[in-house]
Amino acid sequence: MQFIAWIFKIFFSLLGLVFVLGMLCVLLFVLLFGALWSLVRGRKPEVALVWQRYQDMARSKAPFGAWGKGAGHDAEVVDVEAKEVPNVARPQDRLNKE
Numbered sequence: 001m002q003f004i005a006w007i008f009k010i011f012f013s014l015l016g017l018v019f020v021l022g023m024l025c026v027l028l029f030v031l032l033f034g035a036l037w038s039l040v041r042g043r044k045p046e047v048a049l050v051w052q053r054y055q056d057m058a059r060s061k062a063p064f065g066a067w068g069k070g071a072g073h074d075a076e077v078v079d080v081e082a083k084e085v086p087n088v089a090r091p092q093d094r095l096n097k098e
Contacts (some may be wrong), residue, residue, distance in 0.1 A: 031047065
């Protein structure tokens with residue numbers, strides 16, 4: 001009976017190892033595909049951007065990063081110019097008038 005239990009332990013350990021290695025291969029493939037796709041489009045890869053943000057937050061040594069510092073308070077505010085829209089009859093209104 002212990003021999004069968006030992007066989008099951010080895011079998012499920014190997015099955016788990018195959019699963020973990022398979023997931024690592026899929027993760028590596030997706031990571032490389034995403035980086036290559038970013039370079040094809042002419043953009044910086046997302047992995048590089050995330051790593052750069054992580055390094056910036058680690059350098060600042062502030063809890064949860066230095067999000068407050070990054071905000072530009074000297075930005076120029078531009079008001080939206082309002083334009084009056086003439087009263088245009090909708091297609092339903094045109095049908096009712098005729």
